[in-house]
Amino acid sequence: MAITVKEAVQHLGLEVRTGERNLEAVITGAQVSDLLSHVMATGKAGHFWITNQSHANIVAVAALARLSAVLVAAGFEPEEEAVIRAEEENIPLLTSAESAYTLAGRLYELGVR
Amino acid sequence: MDTPSPSHYEFPILGRAYFLGGRAATSIKRVLAEAGVEPDLAQRVCVACYEAEMNVVLHARSGYLAVDIFPDRVEVTVQDRGPGIADVEQAMTPGWSSASEEARSLGFGAGMGLPNIREQADEMRLESAPGEGASLHLVFYREAGNGRQA
Numbered sequence: 001m002a003i004t005v006k007e008a009v010q011h012l013g014l015e016v017r018t019g020e021r022n023l024e025a026v027i028t029g030a031q032v033s034d035l036l037s038h039v040m041a042t043g044k045a046g047h048f049w050i051t052n053q054s055h056a057n058i059v060a061v062a063a064l065a066r067l068s069a070v071l072v073a074a075g076f077e078p079e080e081e082a083v084i085r086a087e088e089e090n091i092p093l094l095t096s097a098e099s100a101y102t103l104a105g106r107l108y109e110l111g112v113r
Numbered sequence: 114m115d116t117p118s119p120s121h122y123e124f125p126i127l128g129r130a131y132f133l134g135g136r137a138a139t140s141i142k143r144v145l146a147e148a149g150v151e152p153d154l155a156q157r158v159c160v161a162c163y164e165a166e167m168n169v170v171l172h173a174r175s176g177y178l179a180v181d182i183f184p185d186r187v188e189v190t191v192q193d194r195g196p197g198i199a200d201v202e203q204a205m206t207p208g209w210s211s212a213s214e215e216a217r218s219l220g221f222g223a224g225m226g227l228p229n230i231r232e233q234a235d236e237m238r239l240e241s242a243p244g245e246g247a248s249l250h251l252v253f254y255r256e257a258g259n260g261r262q263a
Contacts, residue, residue: 036167037225040160041232053220057167060135064142064159081132089139 001111002026005069005092008048012096012106014071017083019092025068030112032104036061043067048112050100056081063089073100120148120182126166128174128195131219137178138163148182151255158187158253161233164226165191165249171216172196173246189234189251198241205231205239 006023009016016023028046033039034053043049043065051058054076062070069092072078078086078093086093096103122144124137141162145155162178169176173195181188198204204211205227212222231237234251241247 034220035223035225036220037164037223037229040163041225041229045156051220055219056132057134057219057221060139060163064135064138064156064163066156079132 002028003110003112005048005094008069008107008110008112009094011110012098012103014094014096017078017093017095018086019069019090022068022090022092025092027068027112030104030107032100039067040065048107050103050107052076052100054078054082056085058082059085059089059091059093062086062091068092069094071096071103073098073103120144121179122181123177123179126169126173126176126178126191126193128170128172128176128193130170131216131221134167134170135163137166141178141180144180145182145187150182150187154187154253154255157233158189161230161251161253162189162191164229165189165251167221168226168247169193169195171212171221176246183255185255187253187255189249189253191247191249193246195246197243197245198239198247199243201239201241 005025027048030048032050034051039061045066046068048069049067050071050073054072058070059082071094075097124140138159142159173193176193179190207228208224210222210224216222235254236252238250
């Protein structure tokens with residue numbers, strides 16, 4: 001079952017930091033990774049990325065790999081430059097206090113494969 | 114070689130500026146879109162450019178990334194002023210990295226950059242010697258069956 005970023009935000013109680021206008025994008029898959037090159041190599045258009053990294057490069061990776069959203073997990077705070085760049089690129093930058101493990105499990109329960 | 118490309122773009126890269134990393138690749142994404150380069154090909158070019166850009170950021174003092182858009186292909190050239198690569202074959206080995214602990218803690222230095230680039234490009238040439246920086250040349254063909262197997 002395909003869900004949108006907006007539905008994931010609602011079901012998982014995520015905070016939307018940027019990219020309000022792009023929340024209707026359909027999530028085509030998801031991954032959990034803190035290695036940027038790994039996301040670059042395996043990320044496909046529309047993927048939803050859960051990470052504990054919080055610096056600006058996560059936005060560059062998301063934009064270039066055409067991901068649907070980046071979720072910074074475990075209460076990590078996105079750096080200011082990351083927020084600025086996500087606004088520029090109109091990438092949904094989301095945050096949650098839950099762990100990457102928990103968030104991935106709940107996203108899986110929602111039908112994202 | 115061919116006549117000069119009608120569409121030549123160059124972007125500077127500053128070494129150690131992690132927070133600026135990806136700026137050049139992101140600019141190239143726009144340039145490719147404006148030039149009408151096919152989205153899937155553009156993504157391959159962008160992924161390769163990002164990895165090449167981050168290699169300069171992580172390892173060199175400075176460098177530049179140049180893109181030439183031809184009707185039948187896209188060419189990328191990356192040159193840096195850095196320490197150079199002593200053993201290019203070793204550097205191409207998946208998982209091998211000489212990145213600093215600081216870079217690794219930020220999620221870089223997984224030893225996947227050059228293998229990723231090789232995966233994306235139709236042709237790849239990497240030349241380097243210790244103390245002389247590194248020079249990378251990539252070719253991406255725009256028409257199916259012209260170099261890349263489906």
